[in-house]
Amino acid sequence: MQFDLRNILGDFVAIFFPKECACCGCALKYQEKYICIACDFHLPYTNFHTYSDNDTARQLWGKVPIEEACSFILLQKGSRVERLIYQIKYNNQPFLAEYFGYQYGLKLLESELYRGLSAIVPIPLHTSKLRKRGYNQSTYFGQGLSRAMNIPLRDDVLKRQRATMTQTGKDRLSRYENVEDVFVCTQLSQPLGEHVLLVDDVLTTGATIVSATLTLQESWGCKVSVATLARAQ
Template identity: 50%
Template structure:
């Protein structure tokens, strides 16, 4: 009891000088809040795509590669809290924010029984140079949160990024597909054969990256489902 009280006092003392900031709005978090304030959590544009097999993500990926289910947790628009959250995850050294949101969404998926039949979760990998520069792979932390909620293993190195693609931000749709051709390699196709794989990435834009990654897993004999934190 005394240890718990001391820990709380220490936490409160440190918060005076190093307060935790909400990734969505920048306001200081109160004691019970983690990563996002109550207001930002309440106003997140949750898609509920997992309840609709013909949702926007699924329709966007139709014809690119075969998959069982596809979903995204949030809708991404410019100059919104979701854009700020994604920036914090990728560029402000907040991987635990990705884990937090992954676990939140995973708990929603458990309740609906969607994606609970997957065998393993595989995040889209970063190239080793970008991983070294950033220090972490945000998609891996997102996958960890989902895996914790779904009680499914996360295979961090199920895919390897063997080619270094440049930023997709200012490329056309066709250029995005060319940019990620042959950049992924399935690390152990033999052990993955016949597995239902949940492929996880942070953002869906054109689907080029997910398509290139999924093709490698499908060639190894996997059945694919797709989950992203946001859809642009």
């Protein structure tokens, strides 16, 4: 019988330094990677990728012309998903965004709605916030999608030309005014393609997505579809 020394050592370390579930904080058991089986079972996955007339798409209709739009999970205040998003954005665990991006990418591959994509474009952070946080969680989400779908990630396309105030606590109109004309497209050494997938971590009012989509369409004339890790309810 052959033994995997790496797994044996990993199990031994886990006895004294157990990893925690990103959603509920309980100790992960054998073969549980980032979230426990119970949380994975109870997460509010949407299946929005299977049909066009979903809540994420409806939220953007009339504001910007999009091809398709979907979100992986639903976000409610005080929920497991809220803790997950907190871990990703503020507790230095961007690999969780990549993990869920990969899982979602496998599902998008099964959907006829997301065929023919040429690139995955993440919503960028302003350089000041990127320096402070150390990473862009939307880029990690896009990396997971890219790896699963075998579509190039293009984080060189969009740039935030000014820092914006936090959207938390703002009403719907103020959120749109806060991100108006905030994005610009950079000069590209390689063509972007005809149909891009714009990705972000959380969809709230949709103001950020709308602003970025309009910038892409006005600059490159491309079709845009949208995918987010979560959609706030």
